Amino acid sequence: MSAELALEVKNLKKYFRLDRRRTLKAVDNVSFTVGKGEVLGIVGESGCGKTTVGRTIARLYTPTSGSIIFDGKDITSAKESELLWFRRKLQMIFQDPYASLDPRMTVSEIIGEPLDVHRLATGKERAERINHLLSIVGLSPEHASRFPHEFSGGQRQRIGIARALAVDPEFIIADEPISSLDVSIQAQIVNLLTRLQEERGLSFIFIAHDLSMVRHISHRVGVMYVGKMVEIAGSEEIYKHPLNPYTKALMSANPIPDPDIEKGRTRLTLPGEVPSPINPLPGCRFAGRCPQAMERCKHEDPELKEVEPGHWVSCFLY
């Protein structure tokens, strides 16, 4: 992992205007970086904006404000026609392998399409590359002529990974790539992603709600809550010394598959539910559920700041 940055996100905002009165602030002033060859995990509960962050960085959405610097170049407001190079360097893997593969295309068409778009290979070379990609993800050449419905969920996710790798990208954003898979298949896919990441020195954003899986695969982990990044730290550090009360609660809520540990654990159960990102109240978004909330939290929005080297948290307690 080099100190060079693959991605720098500064004060990123993505608002969705619902009607004249209501605005959904899906991502609200989020900043972070991803180093070259680094895996950043992003966790959070439904509606926290983790998927929107990923899609905005991939420029599937146009940011409301803020900036996205990819490989030293500002792509925040680049036109689609100027993004072809970027699309070749950054690829996405999606959650639902049933929805993200065109059911009318064969596997070789699915994997070959990015090769055609970017004019990377034709004819025999193209066929060879498709077969090579299939073998990388653990499928075989005879799968190339089949259609997505002939595959299981885990195999479809492998096809999605092969397609993402077709253009030989440097950066991958994986949005809940394993949530729809069975436990034993999840481990297969996570091992595959980890291996590919290491072999190819890929930079990675791994978005998921499964805390233990995110921690497992990532070098650093960012925790989001209702459009805000509330804490970022090394993946061991954030588990051992979570600082933000929300991160603490999230860790505590995640059950550990070990009955003796489970029964001996003191648990911090949060009252209430995640507030809506539509017209959020001023102040810290977590203040309403936070066991340590102070008067100040209701009026002022805490900034993300570095409280220990490499450990960033947005909370007035620090």
Next chain:
Amino acid sequence: METAIEGKAFAPSSGEAPLLSIEDLQVSFYTYAGEVHAVRGVSYSVKKGSSLAVVGESGCGKTVTVQSVMRLIPTPPGRIKGGRIIFKGKDILALSEKEMQSVRGKEIGMIFQDPMTGLNPTMNVGSQIVEAIVKHQRVDKATAWEKAVKMLEMVEIPNPKVRALQYPHQYSGGMRQRAMIAMALACEPDLLIADEPTTSLDVTIQSQILDLLLGLQERLGMTIIIITHNLGVVARLANEIVVMYAGKVVEQGTSSQIFYRPLHPYTHALLRSVPRLDRKTRTALASIPGTPPDLFVPPKGCAFAPRCPRAMKVCLEADAFPMELEKEHQVSCWLYHESNPRAAMELEKGGVAIER
């Protein structure tokens, strides 16, 4: 190879009669493509006051088994081909539909993964609970309404009097699940079946629902069968565990037996394939190669054999029967058969799934 090895009759090991016992249940679905053998001879039982977790991957038959207990298998295409389900001394499969209606809801309550499918979107939540109460108890509407509000209060829905008048779409996911639990418990059933009750919920809401179920079980002495694929949830809630694979039970035992002394290679692999918050990061997870078998053509031998690192010749030819190796701990695996010269050694080795 036709084996001469006969299985010992399966019998629950404790003297006390279990609240529910499922014996050699077989369920198939007849589709245009052929017969799917979804449940292939499942036996397990649950004692009164206990909480039993059924774990396994999608399609292993865990849901079909409990749907059979509720007699909710859609027929056709489904059919219960054989076996017995004994609940409080009576055979559920022999009951008439009318008799079954007084079991469902009153004696056995059920909650589902997606609370929206269990709730009627056109009726307010209070009325739906009232409906369940009036169906099984002789009370007037006003008393039933009062009870409904009390149930909502018991499942910790804030402001229950107002909430009872609201419709399911006005509830959040976690509250819908609470409402469904309230409805399932309204008639004080002896047994609560929870099918993936927290799978669609966020982790902090999951934690709230688990707290609630644990609390209710303690207070009401309720018996729970929980179906889940989340081993963390199992560790927190269950005191007994049944592990299923490809329509069969491969291992069952107490929670600590399964977690600390797992015997079946599938249980081993399952426990080792999940990352844990208290373990080192970025080490390869023990994954299970391949995929579960196609139940259109169930394999002749052990269904796990093609994926099993310990498979022997016999495993491909004949399926193992449940062997009780210690009190209340049964495993269906040839590794532990007395004619395997290494059986004693295997047993000695058991329990390496979690290094402590």
